[in-house]
Amino acid sequence: MPQVQIEGVDLELVRKNIRTIRLTVYAPDGRVRAAVPLRMPLESIQQFVVARRAWIRKHQATFAARQPAPQLRYEDNETHYYQGRGYALRLLPAVGRPQVILREEQGQLELHLPPGNTAETRAALLAAWYRARLKEQVPVLLQQWQPVVGAQAAEWGVKQMKTRWGTCNTRARRIWLNLELIKRPPQCLAYVVVHELVHLHERLHNARFWGFMDQFMPDWRQHKAELNQVALTPAMHPDAD
Template structure:
């Protein structure tokens, strides 16, 4: 990808068939990308970035200050989260058979795995369990929020994403949710669902977009702030 060095900032530049310049700072490393209309001169990009230098630095500092999550080994005693609540993982060795997961109300998350199973196998089993739980919740989420927002997605999907909590393909009306959302409090999942549905009204994050967010989910900023404090580092 083409890059510009503006002062001490390395900027990724992608030219697209769009009308205006867009700036994004990505977690976790604070890399900067500018999306620019096809015929935009480098000098115009330079001026655009320079005018927003303080904003860029602020977000890079926020990302750098986030606590780095511990590397998970999927062994007994680790803390794993589900819907914002911590659970202690207990790995139970079995003679054979598929790996399975069971959530207990007393604060334990039990993983049944054959003796000699690898970290990757245990991770895959837990991710499959997380995916199934989030998939179960999607119909109710759509039924709750689509009438409020006044837009309906044609398709919902789940995948691990390194930099985003959700994405929306406006033309296809397809919304993807980050699997990591199942670990966050339910109001965070609601926020991302509403956020992506609002993109079916307004593609850009402009005043109209945030005004619609205020209308449909007045407390959206609480959830957004909570998600900003999370270091996204999906595995697998």
């Protein structure tokens, strides 16, 4: 992929069969990618990037300021998060089948597993528990927010994503939510659900889109800022994007 530098901004330049420039800054390292129309002259691309330079630097600074994701080992007393609260992991021998038990009052997440288990086994068990909890909560949020937004998703799903909290296929009316959202406070999950539902009205992140967000969830900026404080946690077995 061609690498170019425009007024101090390093970016990947990709020519595609599109009508307008699509500029993206990626977490966690602030990598910049510009998808541009096939026949657009370099001068026009340079003008566009220069005009958006402050926007690029702002997003790169946001990513640089994020707390790094912890390197999890799934060991006893290691801190793991659920709905914004940290819990101490407890590894206990399984009496029956492997299971996860949340002890809210004690501030503990118990993993009950047979002896000789591995970190990969413990990670998979906890991920399955996280996925089940998220799948319990999403239908409730959709029932609450779809009438408010005035848009209904035809399908939704959960998967591990490396760079996004959620995505929306507007043509299929399909929403995907990042499994990592189950670790963040509940209002952050609600924000992403609303965000993706609003994409069913407006595909782009433009003034119309953010106007809808102001209308449907006036405090969305607070929840977005809270999500931006942390980097996405790398999964041991990420789903395919």
